Amino acid sequence: MDKIRIVGGAPLNGTIPISGAKNAALPLMIAGLLTDETLTLENLPRLRDVQLLFQILSNHGVDHAIQGKRNGQDDMTGQTVDLSARAIVDTTAPYELVSKMRASFWVIGPLLARMGEARVSLPGGCAIGTRPVDFFISGLKQLGAEIDIEGGYAVARAPKGLAGGRVTFPKVSVGATHTVMMAATLAKGDTVIENAAREPEIADLARCLTAMGARIEGAGTSEIHISGVPRLSGARHRVLPDRIETGTYAMAVAMAGGDVTLDGASADLLDAVLDVLRGAGAEIDVLNHGIRVRRNGHGIDPVEVTTAPFPGFPTDLQAQLMALMTKAKGVSHITETIFENRFMHVQELARFGADIRLDGETATITGVERLKGAPVMATDLRASVSLVIAGLAAEGETTVNRVYHLDRGFERLEDKLSRCGAEIERLSA
Numbered sequence: 001m002d003k004i005r006i007v008g009g010a011p012l013n014g015t016i017p018i019s020g021a022k023n024a025a026l027p028l029m030i031a032g033l034l035t036d037e038t039l040t041l042e043n044l045p046r047l048r049d050v051q052l053l054f055q056i057l058s059n060h061g062v063d064h065a066i067q068g069k070r071n072g073q074d075d076m077t078g079q080t081v082d083l084s085a086r087a088i089v090d091t092t093a094p095y096e097l098v099s100k101m102r103a104s105f106w107v108i109g110p111l112l113a114r115m116g117e118a119r120v121s122l123p124g125g126c127a128i129g130t131r132p133v134d135f136f137i138s139g140l141k142q143l144g145a146e147i148d149i150e151g152g153y154a155v156a157r158a159p160k161g162l163a164g165g166r167v168t169f170p171k172v173s174v175g176a177t178h179t180v181m182m183a184a185t186l187a188k189g190d191t192v193i194e195n196a197a198r199e200p201e202i203a204d205l206a207r208c209l210t211a212m213g214a215r216i217e218g219a220g221t222s223e224i225h226i227s228g229v230p231r232l233s234g235a236r237h238r239v240l241p242d243r244i245e246t247g248t249y250a251m252a253v254a255m256a257g258g259d260v261t262l263d264g265a266s267a268d269l270l271d272a273v274l275d276v277l278r279g280a281g282a283e284i285d286v287l288n289h290g291i292r293v294r295r296n297g298h299g300i301d302p303v304e305v306t307t308a309p310f311p312g313f314p315t316d317l318q319a320q321l322m323a324l325m326t327k328a329k330g331v332s333h334i335t336e337t338i339f340e341n342r343f344m345h346v347q348e349l350a351r352f353g354a355d356i357r358l359d360g361e362t363a364t365i366t367g368v369e370r371l372k373g374a375p376v377m378a379t380d381l382r383a384s385v386s387l388v389i390a391g392l393a394a395e396g397e398t399t400v401n402r403v404y405h406l407d408r409g410f411e412r413l414e415d416k417l418s419r420c421g422a423e424i425e426r427l428s429a
């Protein structure tokens with residue numbers, strides 16, 4: 001398996017282009033199942049998760065065509081892809097595919113809405129907690145589906161089609177909100193989703209569904225109203241910029257020092273994160289076309305942060321912030337409230353000489369003067385990138401093993417960082 005080798009110590013200077021958001025791209029691609037016309041997605045990131053989802057969708061009968069050719073090594077822009085689900089040939093999403101990626105479970109909503117049946121393996125994905133699917137099941141049942149778990153599969157049926165209903169989630173869930181919203185677009189009558197996730201990726205999906213002819217109001221707030229329509233058409237939609245990739249590189253600059261423009265980033269998606277970074281001593285300027293992040297000379301100040309659903313501080317940036325705080329001038333506290341087991345980076349950060357103590361859902365990080373490079377490995381995507389960030393600021397050589405996870409969610413990571421002066425390369429196995 002490939003590895004990433006880093007020699008730390010170089011500041012980052014230059015421009016990093018921000019890709020389309022993985023967590024928007026995946027539900028948008030799944031929305032392609034809702035229509036027999038072509039859905040064209042622009043700015044789709046080139047990621048392992050996107051590739052895997054092409055495979056899963058093609059198993060259901062969705063064709064995809066990538067427009068144009070990649071423009072050599074210098075092309076850093078996302079791809080434009082046509083998705084066509086003219087006929088759904090199979091309503092089963094098999095274990096071998098779904099177990100590799102959590103979001104693939106979300107096909108259950110569109111398949112049920114369009115075909116009246118779906119048989120979807122219980123999902124896998126990042127090992128960051130138990131991640132049950134009870135909200136999906138209760139939500140879809142509110143729309144009239146019958147669902148049983150049989151042999152590790154959620155087997156769902158709605159022989160007379162779905163009907164609108166009131167869905168109240170006990171806890172905010174991004175995936176359950178995406179799934180019920182997609183299912184409700186083709187249900188008979190009106191649906192209300194209460195305690196809906198407010199993440200920008202929900203609003204992005206709703207914009208795309210609306211362009212396809214869906215009738216949705218309130219996406220981006222905690223109450224979404226959907227009036228079902230008999231069919232959806234094709235549309236063209238541009239995937240919004242990746243706020244987690246943006247925050248990750250902003251933290252890398254705050255940690256390694258330097259001056260980087262995150263081109264194409266949208267500051268509106270990152271208010272809570274930018275406030276924390278300012279509090280940590282980074283200079284942040286919001287530009288028309290992106291965000292400029294600087295830290296020159298000033299040390300890193302400690303912070304107190306608790307993760308929360310949007311608009312709070314995202315759990316997907318918790319590991320990266322923890323890496324940053326390992327070199328702060330004092331003691332920081334980071335509390336994780338979304339996933340019960342999202343601290344796998346703690347023991348790996350310790351290999352660099354970081355001082356982190358865990359007590360339940362709170363990590364206490366006492367900043368150290370110097371980190372030293374080490375061989376490290378992580379078992380989830382954001383934990384893996386937190387090790388890259390630490391490696392950039394550590395003295396000497398770091399090897400990040402199991403690059404598989406990084407490739408799930410970061411487009412050309414080593415390319416983007418090395419263009420800004422980092423000494424980072426991929427070692428192919």
Ligand SMILES: CC(=O)N[C@H]1[C@@H](OP(=O)(O)OP(=O)(O)OC[C@H]2O[C@@H](n3ccc(=O)[nH]c3=O)[C@H](O)[C@@H]2O)O[C@H](CO)[C@@H](O)[C@@H]1O
Nearest residue numbers: 023103131132133134135136172173174175315316338339
């Ligand atoms: C592809 C994608 O967009 N993934 C994101 C999505 O994951 P995902 O959609 O899986 O995360 P959720 O928002 O559903 O999870 C939030 C919490 O709800 C719990 N829960 C969820 C569903 C359910 O049926 N029952 C239940 O108990 C989960 O275990 C977790 O504790 O949102 C997370 C929270 O912002 C992010 O970290 C992930 O990067």
Ligand SMILES: C=C(OP(=O)(O)O)C(=O)O
Nearest residue numbers: 102103125126316381382
């Ligand atoms: C947890 C993540 O992804 P997934 O939900 O696909 O596991 C993530 O993007 O950080």
